[in-house]
Amino acid sequence: MAESPDLASSYHRKLRDEYKTEEKLRNPEVLRRSEEHLVTLLDEVDAKFGEPSFLVGEDFTMADVMLVPVLAQLELLDLQDEYIHCQPNVAEYWDMVKQRPSYKKVIGKYFNGWRRYKSLLKTWCFLKINSVLRRY
Template sequence: MQLYHHPYSLDSQKVRLALEEKGIDYTSYHVNPITGKNMDSSFFRMNPSGKLPVFKNGSHIIFNTIEIIQYIERIAVVSSGGGVSFSGREVVEWMQKIQDWNPKFFTLSHIPDKDRFYVSKFIRRVVIARMAEAPDLAGAYHQKLREAYKTEDKLKDQDVLRVNKEHLIRLLDEVETQLNETAYLAGEEFSLADVTLIPVLARLVLLDLEDEYIRSRPNIAEYWLLVKQRPSYKQVIGKYFDGWGRYRTLIRTWCFVRIRSMLKRY
């Protein structure tokens, strides 16, 4: 089994948490979307959307995050000889509810315009360069360029950003209410619902929004302290974003983009 992912990718974090929690071995391939590695023709042929993560088991390839997590659960059940049960309806409903919130516009809107424009310009040039290298994929690459321009337009639309933020607030308020009743999102035991929620909270912390969105909700704040103690969190998220690891990860990527831009090597 192979997983194409990156520590920055929120959906990648969800899948990796599921793999760690279920104890599933896999081969890891880092594909950094900020440096445009997801636009390399070898990856793009496998997944023309260029999105992460991608899970591959033999000839079976899955792109949808929830489907990947549920597939991992099936593997764990089979491996255990049937001693582990599948997630119940409440868990699946929470997973989908969390997945329905798109973190893309929220994340980008909290990045300084100058930095966001710089990276966006770099990625567009990467796409154009890859298009010249693989003309048979020109149609798919053109689609990615159109998506990039549409994203920039939507980031200028305050209504889009407002709706996205309100969606997040409603979700967190619902989580806060649920955690007043149970220790974890779908009951008293850690589940795949928690696997999908943890990266959302981690993204808020990464954007320095912990006070506004987490600490202002006492149940979520307590829950956040609890789940950060799990080995899966430390391996998937803490390793890259806690303490100095956070700056090392960001600085390494930023230096790559700056150097490649100066050398005009895309």
């Protein structure tokens, strides 16, 4: 904050939002609603597909850019069987996306082999330390 004092209020607002988010994630009702929202989203995506294509047609668009991190996180957390593979069209879409050179270059390299566990461990350690120190 010392480097950009004019942004201090924005930083403080972001910190307050992070603390509120942390509190919400401890609430089972919030987690249940979030899971319902995720399942509804994936159901809608699955119903949208009739043939292999991207979300809004034959080209990869910003709609796909928004969905890919959600699916990537589910796979990183080893939840793909529960959320992706049970939706046949979503599973086919996800397999198609993972074959794209841009996916392999930007995301895929962090989600395969030992790098997958390195990413998870690094994130877990970061969250635990910052949670104890209440710093974000």
